[in-house]
Structures are given as structure tokens and as C-alpha cells.
Amino acid sequence: MSYKDTLLSPLEIGRRTCANRFFAAPMECCDADSEGNPTDLTRARYERLFNGGYGMVCLEAISVTLESLARKHQLLITRSNEKPLSAFVKHIRAVNPEPLFIFQLTHSGELSDPTFSRSVTPRPLPGFGGELLTDKEMDKIVDQFVLAAKIANAVGADGVDIKLAGGYLGTQLLRPYNNRDWKYGGSWERRSRFAFEVFERIQKEIHDDRFLVGSKIAVWEGFPGGFGSPGLDSVVYDLTEPTALIKGLEERGATFFHESAGSPAATLDLATAGKRAPYFAYLHSCFARDIKKIVKVETVVIGSNYAVYGNGRNGLLAESPEEASVFAFGARNVEQGVNDMIALGRQSLADPFLPAKYRDGQEGEIDFCTLCDNCSELLIRQANIGCTTYNPYYRDVLKHTREQHGGALKIRH
Ligand SMILES: Cc1cc2nc3c(=O)[nH]c(=O)nc-3n(C[C@H](O)[C@H](O)[C@H](O)COP(=O)(O)O)c2cc1C
Ligand code: SF4
Known part of the structure; x- marks a missing residue:
């Protein structure tokens, strides 16, 4: 089978079929209106992705509450967002009905910005703040996730990704660092309560067996006490709790997992491999393979951190650029049982049409991500986000943002 045949082959996921192995990763681009509804900018981004040839598209991190953004x-x-979201999904499906469309549900917890929102936390990491969450507040957040999943189902999404990655609340609860004695912390049974209850209730309360439920999981956050470590006194990669989590979520209806690692606020290169250490992307293949070994054969594993591979001229050791490209790495990982799909994050901003161009033999037309980190700068600076290298609109946004802040922001020190 050629690399192209592999990447363009269909895939069963739950009771659905995905047209190919390309997954548009959740990429928050901060262009909602003041009520949190999609704008013309949001619509334009997803129109591009829906025309881009992906088997599945994930809506960026969408918050289940206005309180902690x-x-x-x-x-x-x-x-109150139900109607606008319904119109949005209808609009996007009219562009192309083929791709599966899932929503990534999130709550920011201690990463909420207290200047315009409320920062809350199971237990703040050193250097972070936030009010300690109470049992009652967490019970309400569980309700908010379940309600959000019901809304996603009602407005026409094909499924939800309950975000347990990126250092946001889902992960903050799971990590051994959450050792406070409360209903959602301390023992593993309590730290996993949030994730298990949300999946269990979605399974019971949404009566639609075609609705997909899964999760993006940071299996190793890469600091002592982070998820995937045995405790606060060790950083060693320990699959005990990730295994218990993944098996527990499968028992509660999960049909896909999106591999992740690191926590951008603490271990950025691990979460999002960059120019400085592109080979950090290799770790994600190791983690994806570990998830693949744990799950049932029919459970779909989506691998991450493919931006660094690009067209193969990436500084990574390889016999030829062709064998080091995103297509070669992606296809081999599918063929070797490392992951079933490949997520494209930054690359989907750089060129939303990559899968379609690849399918149609237009590889020479693809704009590859240069790993310049400008989209991350826009994210940190709360501006509209997009690719500043290839999209003139976002180049202007970057220019104005830098003028406002008195210069560029160095992301990786
Ligand atoms: C600007 C930007 C926005 C992101 N937004 C999200 C998000 O909404 N949800 C999420 O799980 N990850 C988010 N990520 C992480 C990406 O989905 C992805 O895991 C990471 O960029 C590494 O994959 P890549 O090499 O394909 O870019 C974001 C990353 C960037 C740079
Ligand atoms: S702004 Fe830079 S890092 Fe972001 S998608 Fe474009 S080329 Fe890649």
C-alpha cells in the first residue's frame, strides 16, 4: 500500500465511518463575539477546513461556562449559545456534509484569566493562583459538561472530545498533584471522578448511539506530580493511571482518544514540539503507541505533533526528505499500529487544504508550517489567531498586536 492509499483509507469510529486518516486538530483562534458565538472569522476558518479534505474536524476548545475562560x-x-451554534453547524455542513465534526469541551480552571474571568483550581501549581474549588462547585461543573454534550448533540455535532489535556481543568483534576482531601482530589478514585462521571452521564443521558465520545489526553505532563507521573516526588513516566483512565473511559463509552503530552504553561516543547527540538515530536509517537496497546482494537487513536515533519526538510535525521515528511511519518505510523489518524494542528492553520491537495496530487502547492510560533504569540496575547506566514489578514493582526505591545514576544526561551 502506498503512503497515499494508507492516509486516504476510510476508518470505522464508533458507529460512524471517517473518510480518511486526516484529523483537523482543535485549534482555538479566539474570534468569538462577546457572547461566545461564532463570527464571520470563525465561519471562514471552518469553511476552509470543511473544504480541506479532512475525515474528521474537531471544533476548538469551547468553554462549558462563561465563568472560567x-x-x-x-x-x-x-x-444561550444553542441557536447560534445550531446555525453555525448547519452553515458548515452545507459547505461539505462529509467530514465528521466533533466539539472539544473544556473548562480552563487555573488557566482562566482573572483579569476578565474567574481563576479556580483543584490545587494551584507553584506560580499559579486561583480560588480553591469546592465540592459543590465541581458538581456544578460536571453538570455543565453534561449539558454542553447534550447541546453539542442537539445542534448537530457528531460527537464530543472531553478535554483532559493542555493543563486545563480536566487534567488539573487527574494529576497526582491534586492531593487535597476533597470529593475530586486525593486518591485516584476521587481524581478520576470528574472524567468518569461526565462520560457515564453522557452515556446514560444522551440517547444517540451514533454520537461519538472521546478525549484528548495528556498521558505524561512531564513534571513531578503531573498526570502520568507516580506522585509529587517523581517525574518518571508511569502508565498506571493513564491506563486506568483510558480503560475506565472505554467502559463508559469512549470510542476515540487523541494523544497529547505536556502542559503548555509548564512544559511547552513537550506539548507542542517546535523548531528548537523538533524531535520531541517522536515522543508523541511513543505515547500514541502506548495508548494503542491499552485500548480495544476498534478504539481509534489519533496521534499528534505532526507539524514539525512538514515536507521532510526539517533537520531531522532521515535517509531522504521524502521519508521524513508528514505523509511518510503519518502513513508509517498508521501502518505500524502507532495511531489510526494523524492530527494536524499548526499545519491546518498554515494550509487548511493539505489533505485535499495531497489527495489531488498537488503536493507541490502545499504551504508547510514554518514553526515560527507567531500563532502561539497571538494566542498568548489574546488576539485573533491564524497563520501569519501565509494568511495576510493574520499578518496584519500580528503587526498591530506587536505595535500595541511594543514588540515581538519570545515564546521559547
Ligand atoms: C494557536 C494554537 C491553538 C491551540 N488550540 C488548542 C485547542 O483549542 N485545544 C487543544 O486541545 N489543543 C490546542 N492546541 C494544541 C494543538 O491542538 C496541537 O496539539 C499542538 O499544536 C501540536 O500539534 P501540531 O504539531 O499538529 O501543531 C493549540 C495550539 C496552538 C499553537
Ligand atoms: S503562524 Fe507560524 S507556527 Fe503558526 S501555523 Fe503559521 S507558519 Fe506555523
């Missing part, structure tokens, strides 16, 4: 212009999924 990391971004000023983040998308929201509450009762």
Missing part, C-alpha cells in the same frame, strides 16, 4: 474571545457552549 482562558481567552477573551473563546467560543461558549451554554443554553
Whole structure:
């Protein structure tokens, strides 16, 4: 089978079929209106992705509450957003009905920005703040996730990704660092309560066996006490709790897992491999393979951190650029049982049409991500996000943002 045949082959996921192995990763781009609803900018981005040839598209991190937002212009999924979200999904499906469309549900916890929102936390990491969450507040957050999943189902999404990655609340609860004695912390049974209850209730309360439920999981956060470490006194990669989590979520209806690692606020290169250490992306293949070994054969594993491979001229050791490209790495990982799909994050901003161009033999037309980190700078600075290398609109946004802040922001020191 050629690399192209592999990447363009269909895949069963739950009771659905995905047209190919390309997954548009959740990429928050901070262009919602003041009520958290999609704007013309949001619509334009997803129109591009829906025309881009992906088998599955994931809506960026959408917050289940207005209370704890990391971004000023983040998308929201509450009762009052139901109608605009419904119109949005209808609009996007009219562009192309083929791709599966899932929503990534999130709550920012201690990463919420207290200047316009409320920062809350199971237990703040050193250097972070936030009010300690109470049992009652967490019970309400569980309800908000379940309600958000119901809204996603009602507005026409094909499924939800309950975000347990990126250092946001889902992960903050799971990590051994959450050793406070409360209903959602301390023992593994309590730290996993949030994730297990949300999946269990979605399974019971949403009566739609075609609706997909899964999770992006940071299996190793890469600091002592982070998820995937045995405790606060060790950083060693320990699959005990990730295994218990993944098996427990499968028992509660999960049909896909999106591999992740690191926590951008603490271990950025691990979460999002960059120019400085592109080979950190290799670790993600190791983690994806570990998840693949744990799950049932029919459970779909989506690998991450493919931006660094690009067209193969990436500084990584390889016999030829062709064998080091995103297509070669992606296809081999599918063929070797490392992951079933490949997620494209930054690359989907750089060129949303990559899968379609690849399918149609237009590889020479693809704009590859240069790993310049400018989209991350826009994210940190609360601006509209997009690719500043290839999209003139976002180049202007970057220019104005830098003028406002008195210069560029160095992301990786
Ligand atoms: C600007 C930006 C926005 C992101 N937004 C999200 C998000 O909403 N949800 C999420 O799980 N990860 C988010 N990520 C992480 C990406 O989904 C992805 O895991 C990471 O960029 C590494 O993959 P890549 O090499 O394909 O870019 C974001 C990353 C960037 C740079
Ligand atoms: S702004 Fe830079 S890092 Fe971001 S997608 Fe474009 S080329 Fe890649």
C-alpha cells in the first residue's frame, strides 16, 4: 500500500465511518463575539477546513461556562449559545456534509484569566493562583459538561472530545498533584471522578448511539506530580493511571482518544514540539503507541505533533526528505499500529487544504508550517489567531498586536 492509499483509507469510529486518516486538530483562534458565538472569522476558518479534505474536524476548545475562560474571545457552549451554534453547524455542513465534526469541551480552571474571568483550581501549581474549588462547585461543573454534550448533540455535532489535556481543568483534576482531601482530589478514585462521571452521564443521558465520545489526553505532563507521573516526588513516566483512565473511559463509552503530552504553561516543547527540538515530536509517537496497546482494537487513536515533519526538510535525521515528511511519518505510523489518524494542528492553520491537495496530487502547492510560533504569540496575547506566514489578514493582526505591545514576544526561551 502506498503512503497515499494508507492516509486516504476510510476508518470505522464508533458507529460512524471517517473518510480518511486526516484529523483537523482543535485549534482555538479566539474570534468569538462577546457572547461566545461564532463570527464571520470563525465561519471562514471552518469553511476552509470543511473544504480541506479532512475525515474528521474537531471544533476548538469551547468553554462549558462563561465563568472560567482562558481567552477573551473563546467560543461558549451554554443554553444561550444553542441557536447560534445550531446555525453555525448547519452553515458548515452545507459547505461539505462529509467530514465528521466533533466539539472539544473544556473548562480552563487555573488557566482562566482573572483579569476578565474567574481563576479556580483543584490545587494551584507553584506560580499559579486561583480560588480553591469546592465540592459543590465541581458538581456544578460536571453538570455543565453534561449539558454542553447534550447541546453539542442537539445542534448537530457528531460527537464530543472531553478535554483532559493542555493543563486545563480536566487534567488539573487527574494529576497526582491534586492531593487535597476533597470529593475530586486525593486518591485516584476521587481524581478520576470528574472524567468518569461526565462520560457515564453522557452515556446514560444522551440517547444517540451514533454520537461519538472521546478525549484528548495528556498521558505524561512531564513534571513531578503531573498526570502520568507516580506522585509529587517523581517525574518518571508511569502508565498506571493513564491506563486506568483510558480503560475506565472505554467502559463508559469512549470510542476515540487523541494523544497529547505536556502542559503548555509548564512544559511547552513537550506539548507542542517546535523548531528548537523538533524531535520531541517522536515522543508523541511513543505515547500514541502506548495508548494503542491499552485500548480495544476498534478504539481509534489519533496521534499528534505532526507539524514539525512538514515536507521532510526539517533537520531531522532521515535517509531522504521524502521519508521524513508528514505523509511518510503519518502513513508509517498508521501502518505500524502507532495511531489510526494523524492530527494536524499548526499545519491546518498554515494550509487548511493539505489533505485535499495531497489527495489531488498537488503536493507541490502545499504551504508547510514554518514553526515560527507567531500563532502561539497571538494566542498568548489574546488576539485573533491564524497563520501569519501565509494568511495576510493574520499578518496584519500580528503587526498591530506587536505595535500595541511594543514588540515581538519570545515564546521559547
Ligand atoms: C494557536 C494554537 C491553538 C491551540 N488550540 C488548542 C485547542 O483549542 N485545544 C487543544 O486541545 N489543543 C490546542 N492546541 C494544541 C494543538 O491542538 C496541537 O496539539 C499542538 O499544536 C501540536 O500539534 P501540531 O504539531 O499538529 O501543531 C493549540 C495550539 C496552538 C499553537
Ligand atoms: S503562524 Fe507560524 S507556527 Fe503558526 S501555523 Fe503559521 S507558519 Fe506555523
